Amino acid sequence: MKILVPVKRVVDYNVKVRVKADGSGVDIANVKMSMNPFDEIGVEEAVRLKEAGVATEVVAVSCGLAASQETLRAAMAMGADRGILVETDAELQPLAVAKLLKAVCDKEQPQLVICGKQAIDDDANQTGQMLAALAGWPQATFASKVSIADGKASVMREIDGGVETLSVTLPAVVTTDLRLNEPRYATLPNIMKAKKKPLETVKPADLGVDVAPRLATLKVSEPAQRKAGEMVADVAQLVDKLKNVAKVI
Amino acid sequence: MAILVIAEHDNQSLKAATLNTVGAAAQLGGEVHVLVAGAGCGAVGEAATKIAGVAKVLVCDAPHYEAQGAENVAELVKGLAGGYSHILAAATPAGKNMAPRVAALLDVAQISEIVAVEAPDTFVRPIYAGNALATVKSADAVKVITVRTTAFEAAGEGGAAAVESVPAAADLGLSALVSRELVKSERPELGAAKVIVAGGRGLGSAENFHGLLEPLADKLGAAIGASRAAVDAGYCPNDYQVGQTGKVVAPQLYIAVGVSGAIQHLAGMKDSKVIVAINKDPDAPIFQVADYGLVGDLFQVVPELTAAIG
Ligand SMILES: Cc1cc2nc3c(=O)[nH]c(=O)nc-3n(C[C@H](O)[C@H](O)[C@H](O)COP(=O)(O)OP(=O)(O)OC[C@H]3O[C@@H](n4cnc5c(N)ncnc54)[C@H](O)[C@@H]3O)c2cc1C
Numbered sequence: 001m002k003i004l005v006p007v008k009r010v011v012d013y014n015v016k017v018r019v020k021a022d023g024s025g026v027d028i029a030n031v032k033m034s035m036n037p038f039d040e041i042g043v044e045e046a047v048r049l050k051e052a053g054v055a056t057e058v059v060a061v062s063c064g065l066a067a068s069q070e071t072l073r074a075a076m077a078m079g080a081d082r083g084i085l086v087e088t089d090a091e092l093q094p095l096a097v098a099k100l101l102k103a104v105c106d107k108e109q110p111q112l113v114i115c116g117k118q119a120i121d122d123d124a125n126q127t128g129q130m131l132a133a134l135a136g137w138p139q140a141t142f143a144s145k146v147s148i149a150d151g152k153a154s155v156m157r158e159i160d161g162g163v164e165t166l167s168v169t170l171p172a173v174v175t176t177d178l179r180l181n182e183p184r185y186a187t188l189p190n191i192m193k194a195k196k197k198p199l200e201t202v203k204p205a206d207l208g209v210d211v212a213p214r215l216a217t218l219k220v221s222e223p224a225q226r227k228a229g230e231m232v233a234d235v236a237q238l239v240d241k242l243k244n245v246a247k248v249i
Numbered sequence: 250m251a252i253l254v255i256a257e258h259d260n261q262s263l264k265a266a267t268l269n270t271v272g273a274a275a276q277l278g279g280e281v282h283v284l285v286a287g288a289g290c291g292a293v294g295e296a297a298t299k300i301a302g303v304a305k306v307l308v309c310d311a312p313h314y315e316a317q318g319a320e321n322v323a324e325l326v327k328g329l330a331g332g333y334s335h336i337l338a339a340a341t342p343a344g345k346n347m348a349p350r351v352a353a354l355l356d357v358a359q360i361s362e363i364v365a366v367e368a369p370d371t372f373v374r375p376i377y378a379g380n381a382l383a384t385v386k387s388a389d390a391v392k393v394i395t396v397r398t399t400a401f402e403a404a405g406e407g408g409a410a411a412v413e414s415v416p417a418a419a420d421l422g423l424s425a426l427v428s429r430e431l432v433k434s435e436r437p438e439l440g441a442a443k444v445i446v447a448g449g450r451g452l453g454s455a456e457n458f459h460g461l462l463e464p465l466a467d468k469l470g471a472a473i474g475a476s477r478a479a480v481d482a483g484y485c486p487n488d489y490q491v492g493q494t495g496k497v498v499a500p501q502l503y504i505a506v507g508v509s510g511a512i513q514h515l516a517g518m519k520d521s522k523v524i525v526a527i528n529k530d531p532d533a534p535i536f537q538v539a540d541y542g543l544v545g546d547l548f549q550v551v552p553e554l555t556a557a558i559g
Contacts, residue, residue, distance in 0.1 A: 016380060017377045017381065026380075126348075129347075130359075132350065141342075142342060160342050160343060161432060161488055165427040165429075167425045168425075179480070179481065214388055217385050220384075221381070223381070226540075229542060231543070231544065232542065242541070246540065
């Protein structure tokens with residue numbers, strides 16, 4: 001069984017981004033970029049399925065700038081077998097990425113695609129569901145446990161109020177939640193090995209996909225900042241403030 | 250054209266998130282319809298007719314909607330979409346699961362977690378864990394949207410909508426629900442609670458988490474929330490997680506106990522009216538958003554606070 005793992009290059013989760021003064025976006029020049037953390041969880045899950053003998057090949061795919069090669073190399077250092085870069089400088093929105101991934105799936109015929117549930121830059125939480133819709137496959141989103149048997153995936157997923165387990169036919173799309181696994185750190189030898197793994201580059205036009213954005217960003221602004229509060233000395237003072245100043249208890 | 254709100258429910262009762270979604274729909278200008286897709290969900294349809302501002306309730310009652318799987322419900326919504334300018338769902342796990350699937354079937358963008366409506370085609374949504382707000386304009390014929398419930402007033406009661414039953418779409422048979430384990434709780438829902446007591450890694454264990462926070466929450470009639478670290482460590486169930494990738498809340502009072510205040514946590518609670526932070530580290534970032542900060546050992550402060558509240 002082949003597993004496809006889409007990976008996105010995003011601003012590192014430790015960076016607090018700044019909005020540009022002209023309102024055209026956020027300033028990401030010279031900030032640290034990393035693989036989207038949820039995608040790391042996806043790579044880890046796929047590699048574990050391969051190590052368990054369930055999967056035979058793990059293919060990482062990234063859509064975006066040439067620099068996304070680094071993200072693919074990071075996935076290969078974790079254990080993905082090869083990488084596919086759908087290279088473009090164009091702004092890619094989730095629907096466009098889903099269409100690109102659908103085209104890659106048509107070619108690669110994976111049985112399972114493991115996406116991150118959301119990217120921590122646009123916080124959209126859409127691509128996996130959209131890919132599943134376009135491919136006519138089932139989706140098991142926000143997964144905290146995945147097992148594969150008899151042409152089906154059994155997926156425990158995080159829902160409002162608790163968890164549920166779905167049984168979905170393969171091929172299917174799974175999206176990862178935080179508790180699915182703890183991704184490994186790539187070792188130096190594996191980082192070196194990853195440099196020699198195959199990395200293929202294609203363009204959206206080669207895949208016959210129109211990636212034109214459907215949403216225009218009119219402006220990006222700073223959210224309202226909270227006013228600095230005050231420190232209280234003890235519990236008595238805190239209770240007094242909450243009762244008599246804030247009037248919330 | 251009319252606006253379709255996909256109701257969130259468990260076949261027995263309508264979830265409060267639906268009311269906020271109707272609240273957002275009311276700002277778009279157009280007749281508001283609510284879709285209740287489920288199995289044996291007649292009472293939910295009935296409840297939806299009473300929401301103020303709803304003109305029509307579409308009920309689709311069939312066995313294959315029992316679990317409300319995204320595959321089957323999205324197929325149904327695709328068939329209904331022709332008559333609508335907007336399709337809205339709450340930005341809850343259920344809505345986030347479903348809405349992108351609907352959008353892709355219609356070949357339109359999906360606009361996630363809006364916090365304001367600027368115009369019927371222009372919306373504001375947080376990006377980068379709420380560190381920036383993007384104003385986006387959609388060029389698509391149908392706008393498929395999820396709504397951050399804390400950003401919109403809940404629609405009131407007093408409606409008298411008509412009920413129309415709609416035929417089911419085919420059962421795609423792609424997915425089956427095996428089991429569902431819901432945490433039973435007498436406490437208010439996190440999303441709707443007026444007061445939230447949230448615990449972090451500082452609590453140190455599940456016993457401490459519950460032993461210290463529950464008496465305080467009981468006194469305040471509060472819901473209990475948590476940081477990711479507390480959930481990951483198994484102190485409490487996953488659905489307590491507040492943050493960028495958990496629940497977004499905006500209660501009147503949020504008491505953060507032993508929570509450091511990582512960007513990802515702040516994204517889920519910084520719109521609370523009053524924030525209290527209890528932490529032993531005076532430099533913890535949570536103090537930068539707190540209205541009232543108390544530096545101290547939570548094992549001493551929390552029981553004292555519980556005792557001091559009448
Ligand atoms: C992709 C991604 C998504 C994430 N999503 C979320 C999310 O949705 N929500 C979320 O919360 N986090 C999220 N995180 C994790 C986040 O980055 C932090 O790791 C997490 O919020 C930290 O939890 P914490 O504050 O409980 O733990 P810590 O950062 O370890 O803080 C514990 C705090 O307790 C205090 N403390 C310890 N002992 C005591 C004591 N006796 N008395 C008083 N204070 C004490 C310490 O001073 C410290 O400030 C995410 C991370 C990633 C990478």
